Amino acid sequence: MSTDLIAEARRQTEICNACRYCEGFCSVFPALTRQKAFADGDISHLANLCHNCRGCYYSCQYTEPHEFALNFPAALAEVRQDSWERLAWPQPLARRFHDSGVALGVVAAATFALVFALLQMMKPTSGEGFYAYFSHNAMVALFAPAFLLPLAAVAISLRRYWAETGGTRLRWRNVVGGFRAAANMKNLNGGQGQGCNFEDEDRYTDTRRWLHQAVMYGFLLCFASTSSGTILHYLFDMQAPYSFFSLPKLLGVPGGILLTIGTVGLAWFKTKADPKLGAQRVWGGEMGFIVLLGATGFTGLALYAATGTALVPVMLAVHLGFVLAFFLLLPYSKMVHGFYRLSALMIEDQKQGISK
Structure with missing residues (x-):
């Protein structure tokens, strides 16, 4: 420390x-x-x-x-x-991303996109939609570890944070209290209902709160879309591609739109805010996180819009490149702040209960 x-x-x-x-x-x-x-x-x-x-x-x-x-x-x-940075595992990767996030994120996404483009040369002999370019088994083999291993790294980091800050055994009401505070983002309006001063000095506005909610709920909708597709595939033997009125699309399209709007807005606000009131060294890392997250949503929408055209192979490689880069860098990007903040809100709910 x-x-x-x-x-x-x-x-x-x-x-x-x-x-x-x-x-x-x-x-x-x-x-x-x-x-x-x-x-x-x-x-x-x-x-x-x-x-x-x-x-x-x-x-x-x-x-x-x-x-x-x-x-x-x-x-x-x-x-x-x-x-x-200090509690991340492994630790050196965190500081590297926060120092040079935009460059590192873009290079990682471009490298992975190139790899996916090359892998299309070994595309399966059968399959519909995206699976005409990558088999389902290949997708699972690549993305299951890319999703689970970063979550394990985050779990190790949070355990260290929990011990450091005096968190005790969670009770159900602490979990509910933490999630409720995270869901409505009351603290982004200063706690008094008049708004935030982030981008406009002494003038209050709730715009930053709305943009954060757009990002959070957009990401959750995209995650729910992927999860529903997994359930349809394995439990109901309903394989992709799915129609627009299917659950994966009804969740994923609005999620991608919210994610894109939210990240563009936050990036714009970042350029307007006074850098002296934050951690100035990590401006690039914060912007890199926003770029990765926003590009994941935007390229997903672009890929859906390109369905049935010659652009599908290119857009698929680009989208998968950003998704893979986002998940692999998750424990070391500012995305981890969501896990830490939720943990802090749960610990605070515990401490409030003890003090009453």
Whole structure:
């Protein structure tokens, strides 16, 4: 754990705890008022509760040029970033992506797309739709490990985080409380219902919250689409390709649209936001994550639109390249923040129950 980052975040946390002007803001502030002294794990917990809405910064009377020079969003962002990199497994890959995410993501996707294009030279003798270019068994052999192994790496990382921040045995109500907080993203409106200050300084807006919800629900719809296709294939012997009014398409098309709109909006907001209020070193990594996630949704839609044309082989290779790159890099990209934030919300639900 970076001693300097923790020390600076602790200094600012103690000042905020003494002031308490922002007590009604997001869940970070009620959490820090429960105690007077903060262990390293407490600081990590507060950092992963923070949604970087930045409302506290624009409301604070102790920012520069005051001698306290508070920049609480940036202090927590640095600790949060450090926790993702430090607790990742294997660790070196995380820092590499966060330093050069756009380049690494694009190169990985392009390399995998080229591999898939070359594999089409060995396409099966039979099959419909996409399976005319890759057999179902080949798809499973490639993507099952690419999905399961990164999830195992994330699980190891979360176990370390859980131990560090003092999480105890989960109860059902903690799980429900964490998922509820994640689903409605209350903390992205500052906790007071007036909105977020991320992209427009002291002006409030809920747009960032809506874009995050578009990304989250778009991704979940795409995942549900793939899952429903798997169920139809194995349980009901209904094999792809599926019609537009089938469950995989009714879930996947809206999911791809939401994912594309959400990521484009977040990328645009990223260019408007003040970089001094976040972890500046990892701007490229954050943008790389957005590019990978958005390209996964967009190329999926483009592939569906190209159905029945000569573009299918090219679009299929490109889409699969982005999907494979996204999943393999998942434990080391900002995608992992969703797992950490959900864990932090569950731990916070635990701590709230203990304090009552």
